[in-house]
Amino acid sequence: MTKVVIANSVGIDSRGKYIIHSPSRWSVGVEDEMDWFTYYPWELAYLSSLLKRKTDAEVKFIDGCLKKLNLEHYLQSIIKEKPQWLVMEPSSRTIRDDFALALRVKEELGTRIVLAGQHATAFPEELLHQGADYICIGEYELTVVDLIKGLPSDQIPGLYPNGRRPLLDVNQLPYPEDDDVSRLDYAIPGEPNCDYVEIQAYASRGCPMSCTFCVARNIYYGHPRWRGRRVEDVVAEIKYLKQKYPRMEGVFFDEEEHNANKGFIMELTRAISKEGLDNLRYNAMCGYWTLDREMLQAMADAGYYKIRVGIETASEVVASAIKKPIDLRRVYTSLSLAKEVGLKTYGTFIIGAPMSTRGEDMKTIGLIKRLVRDGLLDGLQVSITTPQPGTPFYYWAEERGFLLKQNWSRFDGGANAVVSYPDYPKEEIEEVFNLASEVRDHMILVRKMREEGMGRLFKSARARYGGWTALRKAVRRMGRELDYRRRLHRENKR
Ligand code: SF4
Numbered sequence: 001m002t003k004v005v006i007a008n009s010v011g012i013d014s015r016g017k018y019i020i021h022s023p024s025r026w027s028v029g030v031e032d033e034m035d036w037f038t039y040y041p042w043e044l045a046y047l048s049s050l051l052k053r054k055t056d057a058e059v060k061f062i063d064g065c066l067k068k069l070n071l072e073h074y075l076q077s078i079i080k081e082k083p084q085w086l087v088m089e090p091s092s093r094t095i096r097d098d099f100a101l102a103l104r105v106k107e108e109l110g111t112r113i114v115l116a117g118q119h120a121t122a123f124p125e126e127l128l129h130q131g132a133d134y135i136c137i138g139e140y141e142l143t144v145v146d147l148i149k150g151l152p153s154d155q156i157p158g159l160y161p162n163g164r165r166p167l168l169d170v171n172q173l174p175y176p177e178d179d180d181v182s183r184l185d186y187a188i189p190g191e192p193n194c195d196y197v198e199i200q201a202y203a204s205r206g207c208p209m210s211c212t213f214c215v216a217r218n219i220y221y222g223h224p225r226w227r228g229r230r231v232e233d234v235v236a237e238i239k240y241l242k243q244k245y246p247r248m249e250g251v252f253f254d255e256e257e258h259n260a261n262k263g264f265i266m267e268l269t270r271a272i273s274k275e276g277l278d279n280l281r282y283n284a285m286c287g288y289w290t291l292d293r294e295m296l297q298a299m300a301d302a303g304y305y306k307i308r309v310g311i312e313t314a315s316e317v318v319a320s321a322i323k324k325p326i327d328l329r330r331v332y333t334s335l336s337l338a339k340e341v342g343l344k345t346y347g348t349f350i351i352g353a354p355m356s357t358r359g360e361d362m363k364t365i366g367l368i369k370r371l372v373r374d375g376l377l378d379g380l381q382v383s384i385t386t387p388q389p390g391t392p393f394y395y396w397a398e399e400r401g402f403l404l405k406q407n408w409s410r411f412d413g414g415a416n417a418v419v420s421y422p423d424y425p426k427e428e429i430e431e432v433f434n435l436a437s438e439v440r441d442h443m444i445l446v447r448k449m450r451e452e453g454m455g456r457l458f459k460s461a462r463a464r465y466g467g468w469t470a471l472r473k474a475v476r477r478m479g480r481e482l483d484y485r486r487r488l489h490r491e492n493k494r
Contacts, residue, residue: 001058004148005083005111006048006177008041008063009090010097012070013409019094021065023117024216026386027093028414034469038065039254040186040200043117043220044089045176047141053174055148057085061180071101078105087144089117091215092389092411103131114147116140119408121219122390124160135160139220142168170205170227175237184245187252193346193379195305196249196281199241203268204228207256209287211312211324212392213353216256219390226260235271242280250281250303258284259307265295269302278303289327291334296341306344306378309334314367315360318353322385322393328367335376346379347371351436352417352429353385354396361432365439372443379444382436383413384429438484445481 009021017029018036024043030036041063048061060081064074078086078101086105090098102113115127116136124135136143136158143158143165158165176183187197206226207217217224242248259265272278282299283306291307299307311331313319319326338345349368351361371377387394387403388411397403402419404426410416417429448457461470 001056002085002148003081003083004051004057004059004085004087005078005081006044006051006059006061006087007074007078007101008044008065009088009094010071010074010101011064011066011068013094013097014071014100015409018068019065021091021094023089023091023094023119024220026215026383026388026413027091028412029093029409030414033068034465034472036068037188038063038186040176040183041065041089042176042200042202042254043139043141044087045178045181046173047087047144048177048180049174050141050145051148054145057148061177063181066181066185071097071104074101075104075108079108082109083111085114085148086111087114087116089140090115090119091117092119092122092408095119095408099127099130099132106131114144116144118215118219118388118390122388122394128160138164138222139167141173164222167206167221167223167225167227170229171233173229175240176202178244182245183241184248187248193308193381194250194252194283195344196283197247198250198252198281198283199245199248200252200254201234201237201241202229202255203234203253203258204255204260204264206260207287208260209257209324212322212396213350213385213387215388215391218392219388226257228261228264231264231267231271234268235275235277238272238277238280239275242277248280250283250305253282253284255285257287259286259290259295262290262292262295266298269298269304272302281305284308288331288334291337293337293341296334296337296343300341300343304343306346307338308346308348311347311367311371312350312364313353313356313360314363315356317355318360318364321355322350322353331371332376335371339376344378345376346381347377348381348383349436350383350385351433352419352424354393356385356421356429357424358428358432361429361436365432365436368436368439369443372440372447375447380440382433382440384415384417384433386411386413387419435487438480438487441477441480442484445477 009019019029021027022039051059088098105111106113112133114134115132120135121137137160146156153159183199187199206221208224208226210224280303282304286307286309288309335345349364387397397419402421404418410418417426420426
């Protein structure tokens, strides 16, 4: 019987960084194990379920990120399975280690290497030339199924060099992999910014927007189309998960735009309440532009406790360049309404995007300060806008000579700028990013100290991470706060 191994990225890279792999967004590496968490690798997980149901192959799903495996340990785990096929989904951030691993498996066993996802879609020829056997472009699950079934390769849409496959029907998908790995193991309390033990699930795919930096929209789907699942199926999945994992406290809907369609959210929230699942806590990736009082109230009534929205920038120049219009009045209204109905709010922001300058990014830092100060944001994330290969942002930067030639592992929005603009060089982008991160930490800390006090803050961190990690986090946090205050002091003296 044909044996297929589906493998998530290497968990610890050759520089010793812990990989937080999110290939349809941005993968990052973190220095310190206490900052580690992991996303459920949902597309590989759907692929695994599909292969188990639609082919005769013996399928094994292995997650090097979840197990925190370095290349050598990961290699042993895969070789033990003796696969004829190995499927991986590397991002540019992880391609070096992931591809090295795949080639070692091929060298040892003669395994056929199938690469899918962001980096493979951007550089199919190069990877085939370097030893990959097949490249699946865009949304790849059904392409891999056809390949393993043995269909002639020139008749498989989505298999390079054939063109893209039409987007799949999300209602034809089984539940994603939950046997070889447990979905509960990804529900790490406190991460990724979850307040409860939340299983990651997906009620929809896609987004009606067309941001130039977006990997999911541009590379995976190639289309601004939003696809909602049947509400009864989403609710049945939540029930199944709760029955299987009584410890589960909630669901994190980690899709592109959970609320792109108001009718869908109204129907879903009604169904959640009707089925008695409103005693669970829900947290969802949303767009702020469709949020209104009725929708937010329905979400709060159904057990939602947090919404996460991509605000990105306060600069109209940047917003226009990234093709994500900014409407600050709408941001304020949506977040105010969310707070009025009792929801927590989390925002994401970017620094160093196309057409940004220090001045434009300082507007974004100003917005962050105002939103936190006014009690409209409970948490936030700041990233350096990374031109992931395959996105319009990447080609825009490349054509203008703004892209720095460096190794792929630096395509990590958590640490490095890989573009340098004539009026806003790399070093300055990184400096402004560090400032934005310090401002974020300071503002959130001040607010939490005011609302909860040091004692309660530490107690809840201890419950979430354990005593030793909570203590280390607290010491580091205080160090950062001192750095921020020293910086302010220096600037005030100037
Ligand atoms: S709004 Fe978010 S998901 Fe939609 S295209 Fe923009 S970045 Fe992608």
